[in-house]
Amino acid sequence: MKKENFFLKYKTFTIFLILAILIVLTAIFAPVVSGGVDPTASDLTQAIEAPSSEHIFGTDKMGRDIYARVIYGSRVSLTASFSIVAIVFVVGLVLGILAGYFGGWVDTVIMRIADMMIAFPGLVLALAVAGIMGASVRNAVLAISLVTWPKYARLARSLVMKIRHRDYVDAAIVTGSKTFYMLSRYMLPNALPTLVITAATDIGSMMLELAALSFLGFGAIPPTPEWGLMLSEGRAYMQSAPWLMIFPGLAIFITVVVFNMLGDSLRDILDPKSE
Amino acid sequence: MILCSPLCLCKLFLEREEFYLSKKQLISRLLQIVVVLIGISFITFLLTYVSPGDPVRHMLTASGTMPTDETVNAIRQEMGLNDPFFTQYFRWVGNCLHGDFGDSYMLHKPVVTLLAARLWPTLKLTIFSVILMLIIAVPLGMISAVYKDSWIDYLVRGITFLGVSLPNFWVGLLLMLAFCVKIQIFPVISSGGDFKSMVLPSLTLAIAMSSKYTRQVRTAVLEELSSDYVIGAKARGVKSWKILWLNVFPNSLLPLITMLGLSIGSLLGGTSVVEVIFSYPGLGNLAVSAITSCDYYLIQGYVLWVAVIYMVINLLVDLSYYFVDPRMRLKR
Amino acid sequence: MALLEIKNACISYGSREIVKDFNLTLEPGQLCSIVGESGSGKTTVIRAVLGLLPGGGKVTGGDILFEGNSLLGKSKEEWRKLRGTEISMIFQDSGAMMNPTRKIGASYVEYIRTHEKDISKQDAWDKAVRMLERMRLPSGDNIMRSYPFQLSGGMRQRVGIAMGMTYEPKLLLADEPTSALDVTTQAQIIRQFMELRDDFGTNIIMVTHNLGVAAYMSDYLIVMKDGLIEDQGDRDYILHHSENAYTKMLLDAVPSLGGERYV
Numbered sequence: 001m002k003k004e005n006f007f008l009k010y011k012t013f014t015i016f017l018i019l020a021i022l023i024v025l026t027a028i029f030a031p032v033v034s035g036g037v038d039p040t041a042s043d044l045t046q047a048i049e050a051p052s053s054e055h056i057f058g059t060d061k062m063g064r065d066i067y068a069r070v071i072y073g074s075r076v077s078l079t080a081s082f083s084i085v086a087i088v089f090v091v092g093l094v095l096g097i098l099a100g101y102f103g104g105w106v107d108t109v110i111m112r113i114a115d116m117m118i119a120f121p122g123l124v125l126a127l128a129v130a131g132i133m134g135a136s137v138r139n140a141v142l143a144i145s146l147v148t149w150p151k152y153a154r155l156a157r158s159l160v161m162k163i164r165h166r167d168y169v170d171a172a173i174v175t176g177s178k179t180f181y182m183l184s185r186y187m188l189p190n191a192l193p194t195l196v197i198t199a200a201t202d203i204g205s206m207m208l209e210l211a212a213l214s215f216l217g218f219g220a221i222p223p224t225p226e227w228g229l230m231l232s233e234g235r236a237y238m239q240s241a242p243w244l245m246i247f248p249g250l251a252i253f254i255t256v257v258v259f260n261m262l263g264d265s266l267r268d269i270l271d272p273k274s275e
Numbered sequence: 276m277i278l279c280s281p282l283c284l285c286k287l288f289l290e291r292e293e294f295y296l297s298k299k300q301l302i303s304r305l306l307q308i309v310v311v312l313i314g315i316s317f318i319t320f321l322l323t324y325v326s327p328g329d330p331v332r333h334m335l336t337a338s339g340t341m342p343t344d345e346t347v348n349a350i351r352q353e354m355g356l357n358d359p360f361f362t363q364y365f366r367w368v369g370n371c372l373h374g375d376f377g378d379s380y381m382l383h384k385p386v387v388t389l390l391a392a393r394l395w396p397t398l399k400l401t402i403f404s405v406i407l408m409l410i411i412a413v414p415l416g417m418i419s420a421v422y423k424d425s426w427i428d429y430l431v432r433g434i435t436f437l438g439v440s441l442p443n444f445w446v447g448l449l450l451m452l453a454f455c456v457k458i459q460i461f462p463v464i465s466s467g468g469d470f471k472s473m474v475l476p477s478l479t480l481a482i483a484m485s486s487k488y489t490r491q492v493r494t495a496v497l498e499e500l501s502s503d504y505v506i507g508a509k510a511r512g513v514k515s516w517k518i519l520w521l522n523v524f525p526n527s528l529l530p531l532i533t534m535l536g537l538s539i540g541s542l543l544g545g546t547s548v549v550e551v552i553f554s555y556p557g558l559g560n561l562a563v564s565a566i567t568s569c570d571y572y573l574i575q576g577y578v579l580w581v582a583v584i585y586m587v588i589n590l591l592v593d594l595s596y597y598f599v600d601p602r603m604r605l606k607r
Numbered sequence: 608m609a610l611l612e613i614k615n616a617c618i619s620y621g622s623r624e625i626v627k628d629f630n631l632t633l634e635p636g637q638l639c640s641i642v643g644e645s646g647s648g649k650t651t652v653i654r655a656v657l658g659l660l661p662g663g664g665k666v667t668g669g670d671i672l673f674e675g676n677s678l679l680g681k682s683k684e685e686w687r688k689l690r691g692t693e694i695s696m697i698f699q700d701s702g703a704m705m706n707p708t709r710k711i712g713a714s715y716v717e718y719i720r721t722h723e724k725d726i727s728k729q730d731a732w733d734k735a736v737r738m739l740e741r742m743r744l745p746s747g748d749n750i751m752r753s754y755p756f757q758l759s760g761g762m763r764q765r766v767g768i769a770m771g772m773t774y775e776p777k778l779l780l781a782d783e784p785t786s787a788l789d790v791t792t793q794a795q796i797i798r799q800f801m802e803l804r805d806d807f808g809t810n811i812i813m814v815t816h817n818l819g820v821a822a823y824m825s826d827y828l829i830v831m832k833d834g835l836i837e838d839q840g841d842r843d844y845i846l847h848h849s850e851n852a853y854t855k856m857l858l859d860a861v862p863s864l865g866g867e868r869y870v
Binding site for chain 2: 208218252
């Protein structure tokens with residue numbers, strides 16, 4: 001009864017939650033959704049075919065089915081961007097809480113490193129890191145994580161600092177609460193909600209950054225079905241086969257819109273103050 | 276040369292006592308820049324050092340020979356690539372301080388020359404796209420704020436929402452498809468760097484940015500509109516258009532200056548995708564090919580340059596506040 | 608004829624009714640105070656007179672008559688022309704009511720040139736300086752060249768009064784004009800208000816939470832609570848004869864010094 005009310009009350013959230021779940025299900029059940037077509041199976045006799053009843057999104061230069069590749073592409077995109085968000089969330093949260101709680105040299109070291117990363121255009125460093133470490137989805141994930149965690153660390157630190165010297169915190173310490181207990185029962189719950197909101201609203205932009213790296217050739221490598229990579233492969237055939245860049249692009253756009261909307265509506269629910 | 280101009284500027288600021296930004300703050304900002312540069316140079320150098328690719332092998336393969344292990348090793352020895360990490364690092368830093376960022380393996384030219392040649396096209400592209408973005412975002416944001424909660428506000432908000440979710444490389448490709456392939460009014464390859472070849476790349480960048488900025492302008496204008504002085508001016512009978520254009524508008528631009536500074540800074544590095552799509556001869560395009568071909572000196576030089584430019588722009592932006600906002604400049 | 612007449616005014620924000628059935632008749636030469644705690648709707652009433660209800664606020668019933676004419680029936684432009692000439696308003700912090708990034712002179716000249724289209728910038732400036740000096744602000748020229756935040760609270764309030772009095776309005780609305788000031792400055796500003804009434808014959812409606820200040824200055828007082836008029840009458844009645852429990856409670860809250868009530 002209570003749950004029903006919640007979903008009815010926040011209609012936007014519910015709609016985009018359902019859409020997001022659909023996208024996730026598509027990724028999980030990609031073999032079913034693509035009708036059993038192998039996204040990497042090439043057939044040069046069917047290369048560059050326009051959308052038809054047989055290949056509803058057409059085929060690429062290797063004769064691979066674009067529809068299957070777009071469906072399978074959601075796997076790479078979702079796992080990679082969720083990984084990035086998870087990594088920066090955990091790393092940022094832990095380092096931020098430690099910096100804010102202990103202060104002193106711990107704070108100085110962590111925050112100086114974070115400042116250094118922030119005082120620098122993120123994409124440039126991510127590009128350099130991903131490029132130098134060699135192209136792969138894993139390296140792209142690491143590169144983007146490397147330049148994104150400071151944002152979370154700063155946020156967590158500022159949230160912890162706000163309550164660090166409140167009377168009830170000092171009282172808990174004086175009465176002998178263990179440090180781990182203090183961190184997990186006082187500091188963590190205080191920092192968590194804001195960070196969750198930030199993470200939720202960041203999923204979309206992580207997808208975009210990842211696709212951009214793949215597009216430049218510093219992320220997924222052929223023949224992986226990845227949307228950014230597919231766009232980059234389709235570029236050369238823009239004139240003769242525009243469907244090569246229409247469908248992967250639409251896939252990125254729709255997925256990012258859904259996750260952005262989901263993040264935004266979640267923020268409106270959890271934090272009604274901001275707009 | 277690039278290090279000289281901020282120093283001159285700082286001297287200028289140090290001589291003027293009335294500036295609120297104290298000498299101490301300014302010096303600490305400059306120190307911060309130095310620390311960041313040391314950190315960034317160290318990280319990029321470390322990464323190239325531990326990376327799996329071997330530049331010598333790349334270089335030789337590119338020139339058409341199949342390198343043997345002996346020749347590779349001999350060349351590595353000659354270039355000092357077999358020296359211990361810190362020896363290499365300090366040698367490189369020392370050279371950089373003398374303005375020598377090394378030679379590009381691939382292009383066999385000094386890194387400084389290569390970067391300098393590409394800096395202006397990218398700067399031009401950046402400035403042009405920021406201007407284009409402002410032309411789109413400022414009126415939209417103003418209209419959206421002034422007619423808050425009307426249909427036009429919802430329309431603008433909806434469009435900007437979709438806009439921030441658009442991948443800019445896709446926008447670039449679609450624009451190219453529309454204007455270069457279908458109706459052929461712009462060149463597919465923007466190699467010239469002339470006005471015509473800048474239109475589509477900067478439009479791509481502007482579209483991506485303007486969604487974000489339209490929202491920012493809207494928020495800033497709404498905040499200004501709700502401030503007391505607007506009520507005060509209305510109570511004095513001042514006309515709405517005067518309140519909006521002579522008071523609210525200039526004030527709401529103030530918070531945008533910081534954002535603009537950040538955007539210009541990150542555009543200098545972040546134009547890579549668009550430059551690659553349109554084959555635009557800028558810094559980002561050069562960097563991408565340098566990374567692909569393991570041209571380490573070029574990568575390191577590029578990262579350092581962008582870092583310096585980015586931080587100098589941000590410092591200038593902060594200093595600019597002391598001109599434009601009297602509350603910062605004058606003590607009570 | 609009464610200068611201002613508010614008849615059964617009801618004011619709402621959206622579906623929430625903030626002020627119910629408010630009545631007020633201001634006779635010429637009177638200083639009337641509306642007293643109440645925050646949230647009582649007192650500020651809403653004078654904002655409505657000026658047509659400056661914040662977003663979503665609307666007069667949903669009754670009428671407001673100025674010199675016998677309904678203000679609610681006026682066009683936006685007609686109402687705008689009245690503001691700052693016939694009806695002026697002074698706020699709790701007049702400094703905050705001026706653009707913080709422009710000098711006081713710029714805001715003042717902008718205001719004068721709004722209502723006198725043909726006046727030159729220099730003449731407008733001189734007029735402003737004369738007005739400032741009339742309100743006992745020495746070196747008006749310097750003040751015009753300052754930013755609002757560079758002046759003290761008392762000076763800012765005098766600037767606000769000077770601006771409000773530029774066109775010698777028939778009606779001056781004052782919203783907590785002394786609440787942000789220290790006691791000494793408060794006393795000076797109160798005295799200045801009373802001189803305005805005596806020297807210019809300005810009619811004043813003042814809104815305040817301080818019944819002590821209100822009773823000291825006013826001819827007539829209205830006590831508001833939760834959007835309704837709780838009690839009203841002349842000074843003598845409110846101070847000594849009212850049987851209203853709320854009025855008594857407000858009176859008891861007035862600070863007293865050495866056993867004597869500080870009114």
